[in-house]
Amino acid sequence: MSWFEKDVVVDEKESAFLAEYDPRDYPPVAVTVDVVALTIRAGVLHVLLVERGRPPQQGRWALPGGFIRPGEDLPEAARRELAEETGLSPRAHIEQLATYGSPERDPRMRVVSISYLAFAPDLPDPEAGSDAAAAAWHPALRPPELAFDHARILADGLERARAKLEYTPLATTFTGETFTISELRGVYETVWGVPLHAGNFHRKVLSVPGFVEATGHSTISGGSRGGPRAKLYRAGDARLLHPALLRPTETEQEEAR
Amino acid sequence: MSWFEKDVVVDEKESAFLAEYDPRDYPPVAVTVDVVALTIRAGVLHVLLVERGRPPQQGRWALPGGFIRPGEDLPEAARRELAEETGLSPRAHIEQLATYGSPERDPRMRVVSISYLAFAPDLPDPEAGSDAAAAAWHPALRPPELAFDHARILADGLERARAKLEYTPLATTFTGETFTISELRGVYETVWGVPLHAGNFHRKVLSVPGFVEATGHSTISGGSRGGPRAKLYRAGDARLLHPALLRPTETEQEEAR
DNA sequence: ATAATAGTGTCTGTAAGACAGTATATC
DNA sequence: GATATACTGTCTTACAGACACTATTAT
Known part of the structure; x- marks a missing residue:
């Protein structure tokens, strides 16, 4: 049987x-x-x-x-x-x-x-x-x-990935263990498909508790096209972002499934 | 076979x-x-x-x-x-x-x-x-x-229901076809388990495009414990709420699944 | 030197929340 | 009349976005 x-x-x-x-x-x-x-x-x-x-x-x-x-x-x-x-x-x-x-x-x-x-x-x-x-x-x-x-x-x-970037720190799973704020911004710009304001993004990320934490180190050299050495961060311990990083001006008909 | x-x-x-x-x-x-x-x-x-x-x-x-x-x-x-x-x-x-x-x-x-x-x-x-x-x-x-x-x-x-109330008009599926703003607030308070400020909620709901639309009618009588007759609304055509109605001060460790 | 980038300061518009106040209904 | 509710006005605070600016690096 x-x-x-x-x-x-x-x-x-x-x-x-x-x-x-x-x-x-x-x-x-x-x-x-x-x-x-x-x-x-x-x-x-x-x-x-x-x-x-x-x-x-x-x-x-x-x-x-x-x-x-x-x-x-x-x-x-x-x-x-x-x-x-x-x-x-x-x-x-x-x-x-x-x-x-x-x-x-x-x-x-x-x-x-x-x-x-x-x-x-x-x-x-x-x-x-x-x-x-x-x-x-x-x-x-x-x-x-x-x-x-x-x-x-x-x-x-x-669509789920795009939405998750808004209110979770999952963008850091696309980067290496340490990353610069610019690299993190690149993840958002790539997944969302929109350019983001560098200065505002920088301040916003640092203001969200537990999103990233400083390593105390910086990159060895500046960017390939110039610029100062950027500070390196690692993922923080937050599992949700507060406040969230909202996508700019969504026309929005999605996600209401 | x-x-x-x-x-x-x-x-x-x-x-x-x-x-x-x-x-x-x-x-x-x-x-x-x-x-x-x-x-x-x-x-x-x-x-x-x-x-x-x-x-x-x-x-x-x-x-x-x-x-x-x-x-x-x-x-x-x-x-x-x-x-x-x-x-x-x-x-x-x-x-x-x-x-x-x-x-x-x-x-x-x-x-x-x-x-x-x-x-x-x-x-x-x-x-x-x-x-x-x-x-x-x-x-x-x-x-x-x-x-x-x-x-x-x-x-x-x-938890999904609580989250959905924030950014979708699904609260209206708990009510009858027409409802007052107070009834709608009651849905939020019941599902979220928190009291909400009546005045601010009222203004907020009416300010979100497409959430509710006026019927032109009012309730037959006032509330059981007094008060004016409330205007009746029906669900609007929005499928997402913009801006969203956020839950008050969530400690939040959830939803990051 | 020129250009690009990292990071900060400041202003404005929007929105949430606290609070007050008025009108209207039930008891 | 007392009280509860519907709804509106106003103030404060927080934050997103625009813009400007300085400092630092590559070319």
Whole structure:
């Protein structure tokens, strides 16, 4: 008797208000995790994609992901998928984004996908040392055509990332361990896609308690095009920013989902 | 050949970067939806619960929910579960909350549950005309002991509801079609659990574009303890509030998930 | 020297909150 | 009349954004 059958027998006593039907009557559901992994490379926001090697959607790019394994927690599965493609330390920041389960989203069978959002500092190309057939960073705002509903998942991930920068210190997860205020501003400008006023941003960041803390050191040299050496900071202990750094003049119709 | 077997045969060609293993090797995963349905009754926030009639966790209360059905989209499943317990119109506001999939969360088998958050105006008790064995509204802040990880799901739903009131006009989904500013303030005070300054709240609400729009009518009588007749408003067309109504002086360690 | 950048000072507009005050209703 | 409520006026404080300015570095 298989694991599946044994449990279904137990479930036969289940009363209507709990299940209303016997799960055995229906085809199984595949549960996967997909990861929207974002990084900044050369001042451009990039997303990690893998190329599909077989139908359906052969040749198209897709978000890295795969089936959850027995006994494996969901964030654990997302970290594993990410590590398999990038060699990225499984300790990177990762958070649940949303779950997609439209019956038509995969032509083969019913697939429910839990998406995760990951932020990472600039990483090496994923090919070397990875078991991925083809994986690469692509510009997040101009990705190739994506398989299934992954374009929608990516769009949701980008909007979440933009919103999270406002009220959390997650921008620091895109930088190295220490960073200058200018580098931090670059993260905001890249993710939000808008230029920010350097002076006001500087004062604002330092005024938010726990956002950054001084290291006491400065950069070795000035900027490549001149300027004084900037002070170096590391991430503070705040988990929320107060007051928040609001995006400038949003027309806003989004995020009200 | 069953639906299940047929598709697994197709999957055998799957290459490592997509699945890494054959789903047939593993026990199936049950996918359910659970609904955190909130309403305000007599000035107290309530959550809809159903009583479990069988082990495990027999006698405990749980969030309404159940298995998704083939061909049924996730929000559709959530609306159906809610309608089955309450007779509530399936057009109520509903939004995805989060997905819970810890391997230990249900002792019987692997269950991945997608939770939804629903807001509703004051509703009648769910017993009459419902197919639920036992369903009732309970105080959301002092619920009975809940089955599985439903206490956590409820807590997440409450925090999401509180946050959503800040930057969306969802408070109006707790009221009738028309409402006074005082009634709207009552929603905020109940959900946030803090008293608000009546005068400042009044001016603030009217100053946010698209939050409420005047009906031109007033209440028939004044308040039960005196006072002038209040003007009636209906929900405006804004989907986001600008500027937002921020909760007063939050110590804040939450929401940074 | 020129240009670019780091960082600070200052002003203005907006908005939140505290508080007061007036009008209108119930008891 | 007493009291509670609806709604408005005004003041203070905080902060975002614009602008100006100095100091420091690369070229």
